[in-house]
Amino acid sequence: MTAFALSQAMHRTKETQDIIVRLLANIGSRKEVEQYMRHYASVDAPKFAVVKASGSIIENGLDAFASSLSFLQKVGLIPIVVHGSNVQLDRALAAAGVDAPVVGGVRKMTPAVIEIARRVLRETNLQVVDALESLGTHARPFTSGVLDVKKIESPELGIIGEVTGVHDAVITQAARSGILPIVAPLGETSKGRILVLRADVVARAIALALKPHKIVYLNEAGGLIDESGVLRSAVNLAEDFDQLLSDGCFGAEPRRKIIEISSLLEELPPTSSVSITSPEHLAKELFTHRGHGTLVRRGERVARHEDWSTIDTARLRVLLEECFGRKLAKTYFESKAPYRVYLAHSYRATAILTLEDGVPYLDKFAVTSEAQGEGIGGSIWQRVRRENPKMFWRSRANNPINSWYAQNADGLYKTDKWWVFWCGMTEFPEIQSSVERALAMPATFYDEPQPPAHPDAPAPAA
Secondary structure: OOHHHHHHHHHHHHHHHHHHHHHHHHHOOHHHHHHHHHHOOOOOOOEEEEEEEOHHHHHHHHHHHHHHHHHHHHHOEEEEEEEOOHHHHHHHHHHHOOOOOEEOOEEOEOHHHHHHHHHHHHHHHHHHHHHHHHOOOOEEEEOOOOEEEEEEEEOOOEEEEEEEEEOHHHHHHHHHOOOEEEEOOEEEOOOOOEEEOOHHHHHHHHHHHHOOOEEEEEOOOOOEEOOOOOEEOEEEHHHHHHHHHHOOOOOHHHHHHHHHHHHHHHOOOOOOEEEEEOHHHHHHHHHOOOOOOEEEEOOOOEEEEOOHHHOOHHHHHHHHHHHHOOEEOOOHHHHOOEEEEEEEOOOOEEEEEEEEOOEEEEEEEEEOHHHHHHOHHHHHHHHHHHHOOOEEEEEEOOOOOHHHHHHOOOEEEEOOOEEEEEEOOOOHHHHHHHHHHHHHOOOOEEOOOOOOOOOOOOOOOO
């Protein structure tokens, strides 16, 4: 490359980075912009993202899908794309009059189905490539030469392929040269027979081979949706896995997805994660802590303590002061008798409950922004609510998460200084007593240095 060409390339890179920084400034915080610059805008080794897209994404949102892939490449997170074609295959099978029963969410692969599926997958693959090329983003179809498979014949599922090897060099070489690899879920046996695979299986095999920086599943729902239609923003598998599979909040397909992702993450570094989102919200999901989709991590356990003796209170103080941006009362741990303390192993999230007139009171709920993005705070909240169905708490009137509290409470009472929330209470006298109790409690956070403590001195105002 000539000096002039190198200068032009560096100029284009700088322009792209400036665009991304402005975009993130609109959808995220300054800290998130700095995080992007640190992780993605460097000239170090390229960072890969394995992106798996459902056939319905390509069918109904190809333009947004192609735009999101181009965006990732410009950001510095190089996508390696694996796609499905279920919607397209359904249509082709119906047109051909070929019966293809679905068993446990998986289509039975007969010779007739395989023949049609191979054609449909190649057509879908070229659709994606053409859409990217129309945006000026170079892409290459990979419908063979990536996956080695062996044939397995099942009475229920027919002829299926089991991945035995991944030729990852051919796709990483393309990606490093600025050409997006678009991989169809097709594998070759040692005898040259082409077999159809599930796209999730292919995405898993490539992810295990590449150990990518990010793994993304794109679907039209934009994440994992429970039976009531609510999107689950984050899943901390260490804490949530058993509960999500046993409480019936998810249908069969989301449960299968959770099991597959859990199995995948167990074989990847602990820092790995899987994002499930839609093309339209990809940037927000990947580059902001709040996200817009479902972030799944291996996560960490949350311990429940009954007193302070098993807790490093110095570390807990640091967490509380960092999250609230104020100094905690020096005598807080001596004066507060905890009922239950929920604490993440990393000391990045906690919920502290006391018992007030026999009712659990949420005295502190603190989660770092990183832990919010990893779902640890959500895990603690769900556990607190599950184990304390009756509870009340207060929050300063200007707290930015009050709207979230309101959505997760049964009721609230507002004053100019405090909002008081409650759950699990229906009788007015109990609600009134709890509200009065919350409003009367002295503040335990302070903006200014505290005066010397005196046992008989009244608590200074917050």
